[in-house]
Amino acid sequence: MKKRVLSIALTAAMSISLLSGCTTSSNKAPAPEPSSSANTSSAEFQTEAAAKFDPASAGKVTLRFAWWGSDARHEATLAAIDHYMELYPNVTIEGEYQGYDGYQQKLMTQFAGGTEPDLMQLDYVWNPEWEGQETMFVDMADSDLVDISGFQKQALSDYMTVNGRVIGLPMNTSGFGSMINKDFFVKHGLDVNTVWTWEDMIEAGKKVHDENPDDYLFAIESGTTTGGISPFVLSAYIYSKTGHYWATDDGAKVQATEEELAQAFDILQQLFTSGTAQPLGEASLFTGQMEQNPKWLNGQIGFTVDWTATVDKYKGSLSEGSFAVGQPPFAKDGDNQNIQLTSAMGLGVSARSKNADSATHFANWLMTDPEAALLLGTKRSVPNNSTALKALEEDGQVSTEISQMLKWATAAPAARTPMIQTNSEVADIIKDICEHVVYGKMTPQEAAQKFLTDVQAKLDSLQS
Numbered sequence: 280m281k282k283r284v285l286s287i288a289l290t291a292a293m294s295i296s297l298l299s300g301c302t303t304s305s306n307k308a309p310a311p312e313p314s315s316s317a318n319t320s321s322a323e324f325q326t327e328a329a330a331k332f333d334p335a336s337a338g339k340v341t342l343r344f345a346w347w348g349s350d351a352r353h354e355a356t357l358a359a360i361d362h363y364m365e366l367y368p369n370v371t372i373e374g375e376y377q378g379y380d381g382y383q384q385k386l387m388t389q390f391a392g393g394t395e396p397d398l399m400q401l402d403y404v405w406n407p408e409w410e411g412q413e414t415m416f417v418d419m420a421d422s423d424l425v426d427i428s429g430f431q432k433q434a435l436s437d438y439m440t441v442n443g444r445v446i447g448l449p450m451n452t453s454g455f456g457s458m459i460n461k462d463f464f465v466k467h468g469l470d471v472n473t474v475w476t477w478e479d480m481i482e483a484g485k486k487v488h489d490e491n492p493d494d495y496l497f498a499i500e501s502g503t504t505t506g507g508i509s510p511f512v513l514s515a516y517i518y519s520k521t522g523h524y525w526a527t528d529d530g531a532k533v534q535a536t537e538e539e540l541a542q543a544f545d546i547l548q549q550l551f552t553s554g555t556a557q558p559l560g561e562a563s564l565f566t567g568q569m570e571q572n573p574k575w576l577n578g579q580i581g582f583t584v585d586w587t588a589t590v591d592k593y594k595g596s597l598s599e600g601s602f603a604v605g606q607p608p609f610a611k612d613g614d615n616q617n618i619q620l621t622s623a624m625g626l627g628v629s630a631r632s633k634n635a636d637s638a639t640h641f642a643n644w645l646m647t648d649p650e651a652a653l654l655l656g657t658k659r660s661v662p663n664n665s666t667a668l669k670a671l672e673e674d675g676q677v678s679t680e681i682s683q684m685l686k687w688a689t690a691a692p693a694a695r696t697p698m699i700q701t702n703s704e705v706a707d708i709i710k711d712i713c714e715h716v717v718y719g720k721m722t723p724q725e726a727a728q729k730f731l732t733d734v735q736a737k738l739d740s741l742q743s
Contacts, residue, residue: 331424332423332424332636332637332639332640334367334369334370334637334640334641335367335369337369337370337634337637338369339369339371340369340370340371340634340637341370341371341372341373341634342370342372342396342397342398342632342641343372343373343375343396343397344356344360344372344375344396344397344398344399344641345374345375345376345382345386345396345398345399345400346374346376346399346400347376347377347378347379347382347400348376348378348379348400348658348659349378349568349570349589349592349658351591351592351595352658352659353374353376355654355655355656355658356374356376356655356658357374358654359645359651359654359655360372360374362650362651362654363641363644363645363651370637370641372641375396378567378568379505379567380503380566380567383402383405383703386399387408390412390415393631395415395629395631396629397628397629397632397634397637397638398626398627398628398629398638398641398642399626399627399629400450400624400625400626401446401624401625401626401627402505402623402624403438403439403622403623403624403625403701404504404505404623404698404701405701406438406441406446406698407698407699407701407702408702408703409441409446410441410442411442413441413442413444413446414630415629415630416444416446416447416627416628416629416630417627417629417630417635417638417639418444418445418446419439419445419447419448419628419639419642420435420444420445421445422639424636424640425448425639425642425643426643426647427448429647429664429666429667430448430646430664430665431449431452431622431663433622434449434452434622434663435449437622437695438621438622438623438625439622439625446625446627447625447626447627448625448626448642448643448646448664449622449624449625449646449663449664450624450625450626450646450659450662450663451588451622451624451659451660451662451663452620452621452622452660452661452662452663452685453586453587453588453620453621453622453623453660453661454586454587454618454619454684454685454687454688454689455584455585455586455587455607455618455619455620455621455684455688456584456585456587456604456605456606456607456684456687456688457475457582457583457584457604457605457606457607457608458569458570458582458583458584458585458589458593458602459471459581459602459603459604460575460578460581460582460597460601460602461600461601461602461603462578462597462598462601463494463496463578463579463580463581463582464581464603466494466578467487467490467494467496467581469483469496469581471603471605472605473605474605474606474609474616475605475608475609476608476609476611476613477512477516477546477550477608477609477610477611478546478611479611480496480497480550480555480608481546481549481550481553481555483496483555484496484550484554484555484556484581485553485554485555487554487555487581488553488554488555489554492554493574493579494579494580494581495554495556495557495574495579495580495581496555496556496580496581496582497550497555497556497557497581497582497583498556498557498562498569498572498574498575498580498583499511499512499550499556499559499562499583500559500562500563500566500567500569501559501562501563501566501710501713501714502563502566502710503566503567503706504701504702504703505623505701506566506567506585507710508547508559508710508713508717509706509709509710509713510696510700510701511584512543512546512547512550512713513525513543513544513547513709513713514696514700515607515608516543516546516547516610517535517539518615518617518693519609519610519613519616519617520542520543520610520613520614521535521539521613521614522613523535524694524696524697524700525539525540525700525730526697526700526738528697529697530697530698530699530700530738530742531738532738533730533731533734533735533738537724537727537728537731538727540726540727540730541723541724541727542723543723544712544713544716544723544724544727544730546610547716547717547723548716548717548719548723552719557572557574559714559717559718561574569583569585569593570589570592570596571596575596576597578601582605584607584608586621586623586660587657587660587661587681587684587685588623588624588657588658588659588660589660590604590657590660590678590680590681590684591656591657591658591678594680604680604683604684606618606687615693616691617691617692617693617694618687618688618691618692618693619688619692619693619696620685620688620689620692620693621695622663624659626642626645626646627642628642646662646663646664646667647666647667648666648667649666649667649669649670650670651667652664652666652667652668652670652671653670653671653674653676655667656671656676657671657676657677657678657681660681661677661681699738699741702741704737704741705734705737705738705741708733708734709730709734712726712730712733713726
């Protein structure tokens with residue numbers, strides 16, 4: 280199951296004109312002063328690994344650093360960059376930041392043309408597409424400039440390793456759950472502590488929407504390989520109902536039965552036909568930015584599902600006291616109520632960078648230094664590195680909402696999703712089928728049959 284970067288980039292290049300229309304804010308928030316609650320300063324925090332290279336000895340260096348995220352993440356990352364440049368005035372770091380949509384295509388195109396950034400934020404779901412190309416990244420486990428000891432071993436092996444090469448440092452630990460608008464729940468007499476089943480959601484959501492046609496209990500976008508109706512509803516329902524994902528671990532076969540798929544598609548269709556979920560066309564206008572949805576802001580959406588990495592942006596979009604978190608929905612009478620716990624984001628360094636040592640030193644500093652941790656906060660969820668996490672805990676930056684979500688996830692973690700389920704070609708097929716179901720162009724039974732035929736054909740193609 281290999282998907283070469285260069286071949287992907289050909290497709291991406293054809294749409295690069297669309298990407299050029301994406302803009303990001305150039306406004307930079309003032310860099311906050313690092314809190315004094317951290318026990319160790321940047322000057323003191325020089326690990327044995329990092330001390331083997333002095334950035335000041337490299338002369339004038341300019342590094343490009345690409346990442347995606349919300350405005351809050353941009354501001355926090357820029358603040359950390361500014362602090363590093365204060366420590367090492369000879370180093371200039373240029374931020375290249377945007378939303379998630381289009382980021383992967385742009386990065387793949389840059390790699391194909393040899394113009395990739397020196398450092399880049401990575402998504403683990405792209406790992407299969409780096410197979411055979413993993414040497415384009417610095418091996419973090421083999422670098423003298425990286426202190427790998429503070430990172431979770433499972434995160435390194437499950438999420439950051441491609442063909443034995445650690446292509447990035449885990450940036451976060453993130454649990455999955457519900458982002459709740461408490462004002463909506465109060466208005467409709469709902470309990471924010473409810474652990475929903477999809478079936479109960481539909482019953483309650485229909486009642487809410489019938490009483491007030493402008494209100495929707497739930498919102499979800501069409502999505503991407505990592506979010507939206509396919510992974511957050513279809514796959515999640517099958518896993519909760521049956522105890523297994525729709526694909527085998529090796530990605531060679533669709534193991535969900537026609538009956539299991541039809542049940543999942545039926546739930547998906549009912550979410551929208553009942554009025555439980557905001558119409559897909561409306562919600563999809565805010566893909567990756569649901570906190571900016573006017574109905575969410577106006578208390579007309581009850582909740583959505585997302586990762587702990589997004590807690591701050593949802594919480595910050597509402598008035599004080601109006602936000603809460605909950606467990607994700609489960610299937611009624613399902614086989615498990617396990618919750619996804621991932622280390623989805625990584626920080627990689629291009630092995631082709633002319634300043635790879637400087638870039639690697641910065642990557643190690645950004646992920647392990649207490650002052651960097653205090654500046655980054657939880658804008659990528661809770662840091663994976665133990666030293667960085669300790670600094671945030673001592674500073675009180677790990678919110679009660681994030682702590683609660685991680686508590687739920689770590690108490691009953693779900694198995695890691697088979698990598699094939701994040702393959703972009705497979706995801707596009709499933710997304711198309713899901714949309715046909717949502718818009719009433721296909722019955723759940725027809726969708727199940729098409730899933731078995733078309734998805735299995737794609738799996739066979741990728742295997743060959």
